[in-house]
Structure formats: C-alpha cells, structure tokens
Amino acid sequence: MDTRQDRNLPAGGGGAVSPLLDVKDVTLQYKTREHLVTATWRVSFQVHRGDRFVLLGPSGCGKSTLLKGVAGFMRPVEGAIRLNGKQVDRPGPDRMMVFQEFDQLLPWKTVRQNVLFPMLTSGRCSRAEAQDRAQRYIDKVNLTKFADVYPHMLSGGMKQRVAIARAMAMEPDILLMDEPFAALDALTRRKMQEELLRLWDDVRFTVLFVTHSIEEAIIVGSRILVLTPHPGQVRAELNTHGLGAAEADGETFQTLQRKIHDMLFAQRIEEEEKVAAHV
Amino acid sequence: MSDAKLVPAIRPEYELQPRDAGLIGEIERPLSIAERVTNQLWVRRLAILVVLCVVWELYARWVNNPLMFPTFTDVMKALYEAVFKGPLVDRTLTSIRVLLIGYACGIALAAAFTTLAVSTRVGTDLLSTLTAMFNPLPAIALLPLALLWFGLGIPSLVFVIIHSVLWAVALNTHTGFMSVSETLRMAGQNYGLRGIPYVIKILIPAAFPSILAGLKIGWAFAWRTLIAAELVFGVSSRSGGLGWFIFENRNQLETASVFAGLFTVIIIGLVVESVVFRAIEARTVRRWGMQR
Numbered sequence: 127m128d129t130r131q132d133r134n135l136p137a138g139g140g141g142a143v144s145p146l147l148d149v150k151d152v153t154l155q156y157k158t159r160e161h162l163v164t165a166t167w168r169v170s171f172q173v174h175r176g177d178r179f180v181l182l183g184p185s186g187c188g189k190s191t192l193l194k195g196v197a198g199f200m201r202p203v204e205g206a207i208r209l210n211g212k213q214v215d216r217p218g219p220d221r222m223m224v225f226q227e228f229d230q231l232l233p234w235k236t237v238r239q240n241v242l243f244p245m246l247t248s249g250r251c252s253r254a255e256a257q258d259r260a261q262r263y264i265d266k267v268n269l270t271k272f273a274d275v276y277p278h279m280l281s282g283g284m285k286q287r288v289a290i291a292r293a294m295a296m297e298p299d300i301l302l303m304d305e306p307f308a309a310l311d312a313l314t315r316r317k318m319q320e321e322l323l324r325l326w327d328d329v330r331f332t333v334l335f336v337t338h339s340i341e342e343a344i345i346v347g348s349r350i351l352v353l354t355p356h357p358g359q360v361r362a363e364l365n366t367h368g369l370g371a372a373e374a375d376g377e378t379f380q381t382l383q384r385k386i387h388d389m390l391f392a393q394r395i396e397e398e399e400k401v402a403a404h405v
Numbered sequence: 406m407s408d409a410k411l412v413p414a415i416r417p418e419y420e421l422q423p424r425d426a427g428l429i430g431e432i433e434r435p436l437s438i439a440e441r442v443t444n445q446l447w448v449r450r451l452a453i454l455v456v457l458c459v460v461w462e463l464y465a466r467w468v469n470n471p472l473m474f475p476t477f478t479d480v481m482k483a484l485y486e487a488v489f490k491g492p493l494v495d496r497t498l499t500s501i502r503v504l505l506i507g508y509a510c511g512i513a514l515a516a517a518f519t520t521l522a523v524s525t526r527v528g529t530d531l532l533s534t535l536t537a538m539f540n541p542l543p544a545i546a547l548l549p550l551a552l553l554w555f556g557l558g559i560p561s562l563v564f565v566i567i568h569s570v571l572w573a574v575a576l577n578t579h580t581g582f583m584s585v586s587e588t589l590r591m592a593g594q595n596y597g598l599r600g601i602p603y604v605i606k607i608l609i610p611a612a613f614p615s616i617l618a619g620l621k622i623g624w625a626f627a628w629r630t631l632i633a634a635e636l637v638f639g640v641s642s643r644s645g646g647l648g649w650f651i652f653e654n655r656n657q658l659e660t661a662s663v664f665a666g667l668f669t670v671i672i673i674g675l676v677v678e679s680v681v682f683r684a685i686e687a688r689t690v691r692r693w694g695m696q697r
Contacts, residue, residue: 199591217594227588233693234610244596247606278694 144211145172146332147196147300151205154191165191166358168205171351173300173334178326180347180366181336184390188358189336193304196334197223209299219248222293226305228285231277231292238264238273241292250296263291266325283314290322294331301333307342319345320371340386344379345371352389361389447679475661483661484668491662493650497669500631500646503559507566508627512620514567515574520604522579529579536576544569544630548637562634569626577619581612614690621682625674632670 151168165188173179181189194200196207198217207214209221222244224230231240238260245256264273267287277285286306293301307315319342326333337343343350348367353360366382373379442448458477465476475483487493518535521528544565551561585608593607609616635648645653647666654662690696 197591197595199594217591217597219595219597221595223591223595225588225592227586229586230588230592232589232592232607232610233695234613234689247602248597276693 143174146175146177146210147173147334148208148211149173149192149196149205150208152192152195152202152207153204154188154195154200155203156191156200164357166195166353169353169358169360170205171360171363173332175332176330177332178346178348178367179332179334180343180350181334181353182338182340182343182347182350182386183353183358183361184338184355186358187353187355189338189353190304192353192358193223193302193334193336196300197221197302219244219250219296220299221302222296222298223302223304224286224289224293224306226308228282228309230289231285233277236274236276237269237280237288240277240288241295244292244296248296256295259295259297260291263295264288266294266328267291267321281314283310283318286310286318287321290325294325294329297331299332301331303333303335305336305338308337308339315342316371322346323370340383340390341374343386344369344382345374350386352386354390362386450679472658472660475664479661480664480668483659484665487650487662487665493665493669496645496647496650497673500635500648501673503562503646504566504627504631506559507563507631508570508624510563511567511570511623511627512574514571515578515619515623518571518575519578519582522575523582523604523608532575532579536572539568540572540576542568544626545633545637548634552638557638561638562631565630565634566627569630570623573626574616574619574623577615577622578612581615581619582608584615585611614695617682617685617690621678624677624682628670628674 149172150170152170153167154165156163156165169188169192171179181192183189191200195202196209196214198214198221201215214221232243235243241260241264242256245251245259246253250256251259261273264270267290269284269287269291272280272284277288280288290303290306307318310318322333323346325331335343335346337346344366348365350362350364350366351360352362352364364382364386369376369379369382436444462477465474465479468474471479484493518528518532522532523529547568548561548565551564555561555564589607589611593603598606631646632648632651635646636652637648647670651663651666654660654666686696
C-alpha cells in the first residue's frame with residue numbers, strides 16, 4: 127500500500143457521516159486571582175474519525191483551554207461538547223491527553239509501567255492484554271530498549287514518545303495533544319512530527335492537536351481550525367491533508383502558510399490600531 | 406570609534422574525518438580502588454566516627470576524671486556490661502515499643518488531618534492554624550498535663566509522642582500534596598482516577614519526597630521527646646525505658662553507664678536514619694530521580 131498516497135486522501139467520507147467530536151457554540155471562562163477571563167467565545171467545530179485536527183492560533187486564543195474543555199477539565203459556560211453524541215462532563219480515559227510538559231509521566235514508574243498504568247487503572251483491558259499492547263506501542267515509538275528505565279533517565283523527546291505511547295495504547299476515541307513538541311529542540315521536533323505521521327499512517331487514530339506554529343499545523347494536520355485571540359473565535363477552517371514536511375518548500379505550502387499568517391497577523395494589526403486610537 | 410561596520414574575517418572551510426578511537430587513548434577507565442572506597446558514604450562516615458572516638462579517648466585520659474568524663478574504653482565496657490548483664494536491652498525495647506505505638510498513632514492522625522486539609526478549604530485552614538499553634542510547642546511541655554489526664558504510664562508517653570509527630574508529618578505531607586504539579590494531577594484525572602484511588606496512586610507517590618522528610622523529622626522529634634519524658638517520670642510498673650536507665654545511673658554516679666545509655670540513643674538514631682530511612686530513600690525517591 128502506498129501510504130504516502132493514502133495520507134493525501136481527504137479525511138472522512140463526506141457530510142453524511144456523524145462527527146466523532148461535536149463542539150457547538152462553546153464559551154469557556156476561567157478565573158485568575160483578579161479576573162474572569164473569557165478564553166473562547168462561541169466556538170464550533172466538528173472532528174471526524176481519522177482526522178488530524180489542529181487548533182491553531184497565537185497565544186491567548188484559547189486553544190489550550192478548548193482542549194482542556196474537550197478533555198473534561200473545564201466545563202463550558204455556554205454550548206456543548208459531545209463525544210460520540212455523549213456530553214463531556216469529566217476527564218476520562220476515552221480522551222487521552224498528551225501534555226506539553228515533560229513531567230506528565232509518573233516518575234515512580236518505569237516506561238513500561240507508565241504505559242500500563244492507565245490501561246490497568248481504568249480497567250479497560252486484562253493484564254495480559256495490557257502487557258501486550260504496552261509492548262506493541264513501546265516498539266512503535268522506538269523505545270524498546272528503554273522499556274524498563276525510569277523517566278528521569280530519558281531525554282525530552284523520549285519522554286514525549288512515552289506519553290504518546292501511553293495515550294495510544296489506551297486506544298482512546300480521540301487523542302488530545304497540547305503542544306506536545308513545543309518544548310523540544312527544532313531537530314527533535316521535526317523528527318517527532320514525522321514519527322507521529324508515521325504512527326497515524328499505521329494506526330489511523332483521531333487526534334486533536336494544539337499548536338501555535340503555522341508550519342507544524344500544516345505538516346501535522348489534515349484540517350486546521352484557525353483561531354483569533356482575545357477571546358478565541360473561529361477565523362477559518364482549512365484543509366491541509368495533502369501537505370507534509372516533504373512539501374514544505376513547495377508553492378502550495380508556502381502560499382497556505384502566508385495565508386494563515388495574514389489571517390492571524392492582519393487581525394493583530396487592526397487590534398493594535400484600535401488600541402492606539404483609544405489612547 | 407570608527408564608522409566602518411564590523412565584518413568578521415572570512416576563513417576557509419574545512420572538513421575532518423573522525424579519528425579511530427584507539428588513537429585517542431582511554432575514553433573510559435574504571436576508578437581506582439581507593440577512589441571507589443572513598444566514594445562509599447559509610448566508609449567516610451566510619452572514618453569520621455573513628456577519629457571522634459580517638460579524640461574522645463585521648464581527651465578523657467588527659468582530663469583523668471572518670472566521674473565527670475569517662476574514657477571511651479570505660480564507656481564501651483559499661484555498655485557491654487549493661488547489654489549482657491544489665492537491663493539495657495530490656496529498657497531499650499520498652500522505649501522502642503512505646504515509640505512505635507506513638508509514632509504509628511501520630512502518622513495515622515496526620516493522615517486524617519491531611520485528608521481533611523486537601524479535601525476542604527476549612528480543613529486547610531484548620532490544619533495550618535493548628536500547625537502554627539502547636540508545632541512550636543515542645544511536646545515535653547505537655548507532659549504535666551498528660552500526667553494529669555492519663556496518669557503515670559504508657560498513655561501519657563504516647564500522648565506526648567503523638568503531639569511531637571503529628572504536626573511535623575501533617576505539615577510536610579500537606580506541603581507535598583500542594584506542590585504536586587498541575588500536569589501530573591491532570592494526567593491522573595485523565596486516567597479516570599478520582600477520590601481515594603487518586604490520592605493513593607497519584608498524590609502520595611508524587612508528594613513522597615516531602616512525606617518522607619516529614620516522617621524523618623517526626624521520628625527524630627518522637628525519639629527525643631520520649632527520652633526526655635522518661636527522664637522526667639521514669640519508671641512505670643517496673644519497666645522503665647532508656648531515659649530512665651540514664652537517670653538511674655546518674656543518681657548512682659555511674660557516669661560511664663550514663664554515657665552508655667546516651668550512646669545507645671545515638672546508635673539507634675543512626676541506625677534508623679542510615680539504614681531504615683536510607684533504604685526507603687534508595688528504593689523510592691532516589692530511584693525515581695525525585696531526589697539526588
């Protein structure tokens with residue numbers, strides 16, 4: 127099978143299929159010590175099975191908050207988040223999250239135990255099956271040799287790979303990734319993006335991916351939701367399923383990148399002008 | 406200052422092939438035996454102890470006053486006598502039994518307090534207020550009150566030990582829970598953990614360095630409180646503890662035996678610290694890379 131060709135196919139089978147994740151008019155607010163901040167305002171989007179759906183926007187556009195809403199860590203003040211038609215109201219192992227921070231692994235467990243832990247505590251599968259899955263996904267992220275070491279002995283990229291293996295071994299309905307490669311160096315980041323795409327080719331999971339890098343969004347995503355900041359609102363939803371790291375120097379890639387850049391940047395200039403006018 | 410912009414000199418490019426490792430010489434070499442021996446903590450500690458003992462012996466001989474300051478060898482003799490012919494083993498066991506009862510009760514109460522403190526805001530306020538009030542209060546100061554309430558005997562001792570353990574352990578455990586990173590908490594909740602399983606499987610291991618520190622401090626507090634309390638009211642129903650042993654021998658001006666009693670206190674302290682707690686540390690926080 128020519129996987130490369132396959133990746134270029136549009137995700138989903140048209141409008142008739144019901145979405146896996148349905149986010150409808152969601153407003154999210156959180157409190158800081160002094161303020162009540164509206165992070166997103168009436169955001170709607172739908173993720174279909176097999177999508178590599180990217181939430182893209184500058185800092186302050188509420189993309190991470192949105193992901194936390196989908197994960198169930200936050201309840202929307204308005205609107206609804208439905209997964210498979212069921213309202214999301216608490217965190218759960220059907221939506222596994224990969225965080226940006228390296229300290230998401232449990233330091234008191236080895237790589238293998240870390241991957242096993244959610245499978246066993248959630249009672250999703252028997253011990254034997256969990257062992258089997260853990261080994262399979264540890265192999266998939268190329269950490270076979272490191273299966274029995276503790277997280278503090280791993281590099282940042284390896285830790286993120288463990289986190290990905292741990293999330294994928296659960297075979298969740300949807301994989302949530304909150305800027306998982308943002309804290310990595312540029313070379314490792316590129317490698318991890320390629321690995322993630324390879325894994326997707328292999329397993330065909332559904333992923334909701336948050337990033338602030340336009341380039342990363344285009345490479346990793348099959349569909350991009352562009353959000354504008356303060357508060358986060360939907361600016362556009364774009365198809366990028368044909369574009370990967372290999373096309374990064376191509377005309378289409380560059381044009382798209384510039385287009386998204388303008389979408390986000392033009393807005394900011396307008397806003398700054400508005401602020402300037404007020405002053 | 407010149408107006409010309411600084412231009413770095415352009416140097417020729419070059420490429421090199423990596424050399425054969427044999428050419429470079431040793432890349433990795435085992436440490437010498439002397440280096441490895443001195444890298445062992447217990448060797449260094451033992452060396453310090455030996456030096457201290459020699460200094461003690463020499464000074465005591467120079468002072469030459471066995472009533473005030475017996476020599477190291479005299480103390481060792483007295484210790485030997487007390488262990489094999491005297492009541493020292495019995496006394497020590499009595500002390501340790503009381504200590505363990507008090508320590509266990511203290512930890513249980515601390516666990517209850519901390520659970521309350523992490524689950525409700527009133528609990529947090531209660532714990533922080535009580536800790537601020539009682540932590541600075543020396544447990545031994547409560548002994549007269551304890552004697553009034555519980556009479557001469559083990560209950561009074563257990564009471565003061567609980568007081569000395571409870572606040573230190575509760576405070577440290579609570580601080581530990583508070584400092585568990587948000588990411589780790591969210592990861593735990595993401596697995597669907599809630600309530601008691603969440604506390605046992607995520608919070609306690611994540612806060613373990615602080616909890617262990619609390620347990621160590623609690624242990625030291627308990628030990629010194631116990632010895633001091635035993636010094637004050639000594640014997641109950643014919644079985645006194647180590648503190649009583651020290652007090653008794655001082656009354657009889659058996660200074661070497663007093664030293665032997667103190668020595669036992671120190672040795673037990675050292676053993677618990679460097680064997681029990683160190684073993685726990687090595688198997689947990691050190692292995693997990695939470696502590697160097």
